[in-house]
Amino acid sequence: xxxxxxxxxxxxxxxxxxxxxxxxxxxxxxxxxxxxxxxxxxxxxxxxxxxxxxxxxxxxxxxxxxxxxxxxxxxxxxxxxxxxxxxxxxxxxxxxxxxxxxxxxxxxxxxxxxxxxxxxxxxxxxxxxxxxxxxxxxxxxxxxxxxxxxxxxxxxxxxxxxxxxxxxxxxxxxxxxxxxxxxxxxxxxxxxxx
Numbered sequence: 233x234x235x236x237x238x239x240x241x242x243x244x245x246x247x248x249x250x251x252x253x254x255x256x257x258x259x260x261x262x263x264x265x266x267x268x269x270x271x272x273x274x275x276x277x278x279x280x281x282x283x284x285x286x287x288x289x290x291x292x293x294x295x296x297x298x299x300x301x302x303x304x305x306x307x308x309x310x311x312x313x314x315x316x317x318x319x320x321x322x323x324x325x326x327x328x329x330x331x332x333x334x335x336x337x338x339x340x341x342x343x344x345x346x347x348x349x350x351x352x353x354x355x356x357x358x359x360x361x362x363x364x365x366x367x368x369x370x371x372x373x374x375x376x377x378x379x380x381x382x383x384x385x386x387x388x389x390x391x392x393x394x395x396x397x398x399x400x401x402x403x404x405x406x407x408x409x410x411x412x413x414x415x416x417x418x419x420x421x422x423x424x425x426x
Contacts, residue, residue: 245391245392247341247393249397250340251264252399254345255401256401256404257401258287258400260398262288264340265398268338268340268396269317270314270319270338271321271340271342272322272324272331272340272341273285273288273400274327274328274331274343275328275343277362278346279325279345279346281323284342285322285323286410287408287410287411290410294321295319295320297322299322299323299324299325299326299327302322305326310327314334328385329369329370331389332392334394335394339395340396340398342398342400343399346378348378348382352376352378
């Protein structure tokens with residue numbers, strides 16, 4: 233559910249932001265993430281959630297879980313994962329529209345930040361075609377979904393968050409050894425990281 237109008241509604245979340253909006257480096261996110269059992273990496277599709285999740289799992293020595301392992305958009309499976317004792321980094325751009333409802337203890341939301349033009353180029357490169365379906369999650373039928381997601385995140389969701397959250401800059405992942413340069417990723421498919 234997305235609030236409409238100028239306020240976030242009667243409910244204000246208990247969550248709080250960590251670091252600096254949109255400018256956090258990988259090292260800063262890893263530093264904050266160490267105190268959490270579950271890390272949910274979300275944001276627009278094609279914003280780098282897969283590689284960020286793999287890198288965070290590697291750095292934290294947590295288990296990596298793809299949104300495909302949960303069955304994309306399955307709230308019951310996500311809920312089960314969030315309450316398990318296992319330390320995991322969950323890749324889930326599909327849960328971006330509802331991340332402000334997550335209230336499980338020791339959970340951190342990592343929201344990816346990437347330049348909109350890069351996201352759109354990546355969508356075109358892989359032939360991503362779920363734009364209309366994703367727009368419906370935000371009660372929209374037109375617009376660039378990444379821009380809509382960022383708008384909703386900034387105007388509504390941040391103030392409604394129930395758990396701590398931090399933004400991670402996509403560009404800050406480039407120095408990591410698991411990163412693959414753009415030229416070498418030109419023929420990658422969806423979710424491919426190597």
